[in-house]
Amino acid sequence: MLQHLCIAIQYLKKELQEWLRPTTTHEKDGIALFDAGVSDKVSEQIVKNIVHAQPHEEAQKDRALIKGSTGFIVITAPGDTKEEWLRAGRLVEYCWLTLTHAGIAVAPMTGLIEHPTVHKRLMQLLHTAQRPLFFARIGYTEERNHVSPRRPLEDVLKRSL
Numbered sequence: 001m002l003q004h005l006c007i008a009i010q011y012l013k014k015e016l017q018e019w020l021r022p023t024t025t026h027e028k029d030g031i032a033l034f035d036a037g038v039s040d041k042v043s044e045q046i047v048k049n050i051v052h053a054q055p056h057e058e059a060q061k062d063r064a065l066i067k068g069s070t071g072f073i074v075i076t077a078p079g080d081t082k083e084e085w086l087r088a089g090r091l092v093e094y095c096w097l098t099l100t101h102a103g104i105a106v107a108p109m110t111g112l113i114e115h116p117t118v119h120k121r122l123m124q125l126l127h128t129a130q131r132p133l134f135f136a137r138i139g140y141t142e143e144r145n146h147v148s149p150r151r152p153l154e155d156v157l158k159r160s161l
Contacts, residue, residue, distance in 0.1 A: 028151040069137040076130035088133035105141040
């Protein structure tokens with residue numbers, strides 16, 4: 001599985017470079033590091049270090065996180081259609097809100113579902129013929145989440161008359 005984690009990390013590295021934001025962000029979109037539990041200065045360094053991340057080392061860290069997790073959520077579907085992704089997204093939202101309300105943290109690991117080789121290996125490990133659409137570690141935490149940056153509604157939704 002370590003090899004598959006390396007593939008996933010390489011695959012996501014470019015996307016993370018485009019979307020990851022430090023806690024000091026003024027951007028209206030992206031993934032801010034509020035929930036990482038680090039200072040503003042450290043969050044800025046994390047974003048810079050993504051460029052230099054070594055896949056094998058990161059895969060070993062992910063492996064340790066997975067082994068140390070108290071639980072997981074895996075959402076699967078028979079196929080890979082837009083409708084199945086939308087249904088899965090609704091279920092993710094419902095689960096995430098419910099778990100957050102119960103004081104349980106959710107830490108998605110999207111690399112395990114995005115790359116074809118990796119999600120096929122995950123299917124083997126789960127003994128399922130269904131396509132994994134979401135994978136996350138879950139566990140209790142005492143840290144409180146911050147609200148992620150949001151775009152104004154007008155930026156993403158336009159009314160037509």
